[in-house]
Amino acid sequence: MMKQYTSLDRMMAALNFERPDRVPVFLNNALASSRAIGLKVGQILRDPERFAEALVTSYKTYGYDGVRVSCDVTVEVEAMGGKVAYPEDAGGSLVEHPIKTPADFDRLKMPNPLTDGRMPLMQKVVSLARSQVGDNTFIAATVQGPMNVAAQLVGVPNAMMMIFKNPEFLEKLLDFAVEVSFAYGSAMYKAGANCITFGEASCSVSMMGPAHYRRFVKPRHERLMTAFREAGHPYQTMHICGKLDPILLDVAETGIRSADIDAPVDMAAAREKLGSRLAMIGNVSPVELMEAPAERVTELAKGVLDGKEGLGLVLGAGCNMSPLTPPENIRAMVEAARDYGVYE
Ligand SMILES: [Zn+2]
Known part of the structure; x- marks a missing residue:
């Protein structure tokens, strides 16, 4: 008899370059799932019961292959005193960064994931979703990576300027940020996530050059992945928005299992180059997903699925879906995925 794949089996097989029954579909639609229960993003964002209900209802309605628990880039820094604005139909955004002068760094406290800001709320979303979908469904929870945490602590333009003007301070910030990502990520695993997705938009090559990624961020990514592996959590994926082709090999060398690939990347070429070093999730454009007719979406998805024989492939959106x-x-x-992603 043929093996019956659960959501978890299928995602794990894809992440491990094994051959599942078909390519899994895993979407970047955590906030967009508010629509599955007829609500706006602002109505679920800080309400763990509604948030979990939206994620689980969407997962069950559409039948994709896992639940992605994700909200916005401000959770970590809000827990350290950053002020966040909450729009009606989007995630939160930072209106005041906690570090304005280097002296502010000395007053910064490591957040406690059990008590500070929305960290406990997001763990509750994971545990509620886990109790509703059971143990055979793949759940990934998003945690900001060290560069995103550092960038949110001081503001993105300031972080980019520090590369040139105060690299020692940036290194200090990044070392601190590694601890934040590890503490919050560990709590998310404990709450029931199978995998952590690191949000690292600030590492995109449209934000920082590959040489700067290698000097400032790559060693911290390596340290973080090693720490998780040693803690018994081998599954992480990295989401970097926009173009990242020149640093893909470096990302793979950090020991991470997979990457969310955004629409501007030539995914077929990237998969060819990386071989079995990095599983890839992607990369249908979220703009096309919002604006194009369904036939066009099918065509784009088919383009991704054409590469399925290389294994290590998950069909997804390149970035956050509207x-x-x-x-x-x-x-x-x-x-x-059901029509064109089946492994014979
Ligand atoms: Zn993105």
Whole structure:
């Protein structure tokens, strides 16, 4: 008899370059899932019961292959005193960064994931979702990586300027940020996540050059992945927005299992180059998912699925999906994997 794959089996097989029954579909639609229960993002964002209900309802309605618990880039820094604004239909954004002068760094306290800001709330979303979907469903929880945490602590333009003007301080910030990502990530595993997705938009090559990624961030990524592996958590994925082709090999060398690949990357070429060193999740454009007709979405998904014989492949959106994404386009993604993603 043929093995029956659960969501968890299918995702783990893909991440491990094994051959599942078909390519899994794993979407970047945590906030967009508010629409599955008829609400705006602001109505679920700080309400763990509703947030979990939206994620689980969307997962069950569309039948994709796992639940992604993710909100915005401010959770870690809000827990350290950053002030966040909450719009009606989007995630939070930072309006005041906790570090304005280097002296502020000395007053900074390591956040406690059990008590500070929205960290406990997000763990509750994971544990509620886990209790509702059971143990056979893949759940990934997003935690900001060290560069995103550092960038949110001082503001993105200031962080980029520090590369040139105060590299020693940036290194200090990044070392601190590694501890933050590890503490919060560990708590998310404990809450029931199978995998942590690190948000590292600030490492995109449109933000910092490859040489700077190698000097400042790569050693911290290596340290973080080693720490998680030693703690018994081998599964992490990295989400870097935009172009990252020139640093993909470096990302793989940090020991991370997979990467979310955004739409501007030539994924077929990247997969060719990386071989079995990095599983890839991607990379249908979230803009097309929102605006294009379903036939176009099917065509784009098929383009990704054409590479399935290389294994290590998950069909997904390149970046955060809009809450305005039409349901028929989400269905087109799921159906494409069933129609064109089957391993014979
Ligand atoms: Zn992104």
